[in-house]
Amino acid sequence: MTAARWRAWYAPVAVVMAVAEVLLVLLGTHTGLPLVLVWLPAVTGLAMAVTGFRAAAAGTDGPLRAFWRRVALAMGGVLAAGVSQTVDVLTVPNTGMPPLGARTLLLYLIGTVLAIAALLRLPGGGRSWRQLTTAVLDVAVVAVTGGIAASQYVDWFVDRFGVSAQAWWLNIAMMAIAVAGVVVVVKIMSARQSPVPRAALWWLAPIGLAGPLSTVLMTLLKPWPHLNGSAAVLPFVGLCGALAAHAQHRHAATARPRRVVGLAGHRRGTAVPLVATVLVTVLLVVVRLRTGHLSTVQVTGTALLLLLVVARQAIALAENGTLLRTVARQAMHDELTGLVSRRWFTAAVAAAEGPHTVVLLDLKEFREINDSLGPAAGDALLIAFGDRLTALAGQDAVVARLGGDEFGVLLPGTDRSGPLLAVNTEPLHAAGHDVLVDLSIGVAEGDTGLYRQAEIALREAAAGGIRLVRYDASLERRLTQRATVAAELRRALANGEFHLLYQPIVELPHGRMTGVESLIRWTRPDGRTVPPTEFIPVAEDTGLIVELGAWIIDAVCAQAAAWQRRHGPDALTSIAVNVSARQLVDPALPDIVAAALARHRVPAHRLTIEITETAVFGGGRALATVTALAQLGVSIALDDFGTGHSSLGLLRTCPVNAIKVDKSFVDGLGGTPQQEAIVTALTGIAETMGLRTVAEGVETADQARRLFELGYRHAQGFLFARPLPPAAIDALLAQPHPAAA
Structure with missing residues (x-):
């Protein structure tokens, strides 16, 4: 039975039955009604509670399922008693006492005893000896309070119904129902943990008032023999039960983990003596004003109640002190390792x-x-x-x-x-x-x-x-300098002090320009150029590299779009952007790239993202980001290949399209075979795996010639061109065969 079906069926029917009973009672005080009519909402309401409890049991497991099954069985006993009392009303003559047969009283007692047993078997969580003692004293306080109230109730009951055997059986049944309500309240106030939602228990608590309240209504409704106090109360018993089951369904639907109640949960229990003392005080004041005296039971019970409250509060204060010390210790220690915090x-x-x-x-x-x-x-x-x-x-x-x-x-x-x-x-x-x-x-x-x-x-x-x-003191100076650079970085980004240069990537051997790599530069208002080696590490350390990187990506895409408009879509096969390790752990990076490409209408395959081996060597989030970028259609190049956490396995796990061989290996060309070994091996591996290779840092014609002999077809370096402003790239692209040198 789903929570949606529950809300659409059980609760509304229980509400309708309770409202119908109120309307029938009001109508019955003005006109006669068939005896059985006022009992139909009563029996139907109880049936809704039984069905609701069974549905709650079906939607749970373990101790929770057992509890709701027991409560459903207990409410089934009450339902049987309600049906039996309906029969009594129709068959037993009214002789001053309500029409209640022995069978009906026995069924009420059975249902009540089953309910009390279900509540007492409900687990309440682990406790210390102080907490157990406090719980016992809570029960004693509630019991004494109930005893004082019961003594006054018994006097009232005897005055109304006499001391016949039938009257005493009725009194016992009604008192048992009240005890069930008291047990619920004690469970709620004293339990630290319970598998049953607290809201469900609170809806069960008012059911204990049904017995005494029904006897009061019996006397009030005596002038109208077609009305009955039990019939007036039982629909609300069913409604409370239905709402308790509804609370269980809502709790199961939210599926929130149960929080272990600590100090706050224990403090809530202090309401038990407070509520009990207030209720007894109000009761004794009313009795004293009405009768002019108090009975021996009431005086003795009040004295015992005060002693219990004092003892209970003393133990509770000691327990609160222990809890406070525990909380203080937990605040000073790490929960996982046990080390200090x-x-x-x-x-x-x-x-x-x-x-x-x-x-x-x-x-x-x-x-x-x-x-x-x-x-x-x-x-x-x-x-x-x-x-x-x-x-x-x-x-x-x-x-x-x-x-x-x-x-x-x-x-x-x-x-x-x-x-x-x-x-x-x-x-x-x-x-x-x-x-x-x-x-x-x-x-x-x-x-x-x-x-x-x-x-x-x-x-x-x-x-x-x-x-x-x-x-040492020099660290302090470097920290101050880094903080100064970080502040200036933010100002520079806001004021537009950054610009991009582009170094051509050429095709060997003739040097035709096929792509460019973008390089960030910072020129301060005083004209001084800050080298990237000074501000990039600071941007990485402060996290500003994410914002700066987003600006670079957008600026590169805007420039690519401009070259595409002026020189045609095939003027450059790629324009490269360097992305740092810090940017790769930002999950928003693929969205930033996709948005820039879409905003400037640049085909994804025209953009190359250059990353370092170190940034993705450990896998994790960085590798997931690179994979997401590759799925956009952009090219991925491993920059400075061979200088970081070099692993040939990385070429299989990372979606790489190109590798850029570091300048340190290019410098060894023309020397011994050992010096050329890595450069020679890399081109063979790349060719086998279908990867493009770019040799970086080419400075001499001999290096370019030897790279071509080894199978390299793309290179960049000062031999061909230094980093150039966009206008210089425009001039190269305007040539019939744009060469970088």
């Missing part, structure tokens, strides 16, 4: 006296490891790394997980960081995998300000691709 670590560094050492360690490429091996292996790797770091640091060290894949160690004294450098010399065991991690390490030694200094050293190590950096 960043907050604890920074406080320990600030409080350290005398010379000491701070070491910060960052696991390189942890995201790629986590993506490829899975989160379980990633967590296991962090735990194993923390354990090894703790063992190497020694007992007098403070070891912390600072967040993500970053760790910190505080050591007394100086020259203590040596053993920590061996933390990654052996593979770490992580969920069945042996993983050898690479690290960036920042070290600071001295008396004060070491945490910030170690952070600067770690940042320098990560930015420069260096394994270990020890802090």
Whole structure:
């Protein structure tokens, strides 16, 4: 039974039955009605609750299914009692007592006992001894409160219905129903965890009021013998049951993970003594004002209630103190590794006296490891790394997980960081995998300000691709310079201080220009040109390379469109753009490229994206981005091939169309066979795999001639042309046979 069918059928019928009963009671106080008429909504409403509970059981499993089955069985008993009472109304004469036979009372008792048993068997989650004691005291508080209220109810009941056997059986049945409601309330207020949604339990709680309320309505409806207090109440019992089942269906539909209730959940239980005390106070005030005195049961019960409340609150305060200490400890420790947290670590560094050492360690490429091996292996790797770091640091060290894949160690004294450098010399065991991690390490030694200094050293190590950096004053100056360059970069991008040059790529041997590579340049307002080696690393470190790269891609596509309009669609076979490793981990890059191509109406195959081997060697998100770019139809070229994480397997896993042989290999041409070996091998591999090769950094005619002899058909370098402005490329394209040299 789906939640949609539930909402379309069960709940509306239960609501209609409750509304119909109210209208029948109001109509019955003005005119006569058939005796059976007011019982039809009562029986139908109960049937809706039974069907709803069965549907709730069918949509769950485990303890939850067992609970709803038991509640459905209990409500089935109440339904049978309702049908039996309908028969009693039609067959038993009204002698002052409501028409209730022994069979009906027994069925009500059976249904109530089954409901109480179902609620008592409902699991409530693990507890400490204080929480268990508090729960017991909660039950005792509710029981005493119920006893005080019951004493007044019994007096009222005897005054109305006498002390006959039938009256006492009726009283027992009604009190049992009230006890069921009390058990629900106690379950709600004292349970820390329950598989049943709290909203469903709250809808079940008012059912306990049905018994006492029906007896009250019996007296109020005596002048109209065709009306009945039970018939007036039972449709609302069915409605509450139907809504409880509806709450279960909604909870199952949202499928949200159940949150373990901690301190807040325990505090909610403090409403039990508060509500109980308020209710007893109101009851005693009313009784005192009406009768002028209180009974012995009421006075004794009130004194016992106060003692229970005081004891309960004392234990609750002690438990709250324990929970607060637990929360404080959790705030100072990492949940996964058990190491101290960043907050604890920074406080320990600030409080350290005398010379000491701070070491910060960052696991390189942890995201790629986590993506490829899975989160379980990633967590296991962090735990194993923390354990090894703790063992190497020694007992007098403070070891912390600072967040993500970053760790910190505080050591007394100086020259203590040596053993920590061996933390990654052996593979770490992580969920069945042996993983050898690479690290960036920042070290600071001295008396004060070491945490910030170690952070600067770690940042320098990560930015420069260096394994270990020890802090010194020059790092501070470089950091300040980097921050200045970063601020100027943002201003320059906003003010349009960047422009592009284009270096021709030619076809050997005659040097005909077939494509260009775009190169970024920055000219400041004072006329000084900032070389890319100064600002590109800063742009990478600050993340500004993503915004700058998007501008480059758009500018290149705009220029390609302009050349295409002026010189025809076949003037250049490709125009290349360099894309950094930071850009490749940006999932928006393929969309940026696609939008630029569409905006300027440039065919995708005219654009070449140049990437480095290092950027995609680890796979993961970077390789996924390259694959997405290739699916757009753009060409992919491996730049500076042979100088990074060289792997011939990369030519199979990465969708490459061309490789660009680094200048360092071209410089060896004309020397020994060993010097030419790589250049010779690469052209053979590329030809076999159907890849285009471009030789970079060609500066002499002899190099160009030898490359052609080895099978190379494309090259670029100062021999042919330096990077040129767009107007100079226009002039070359305007020639009948555009040559770069």
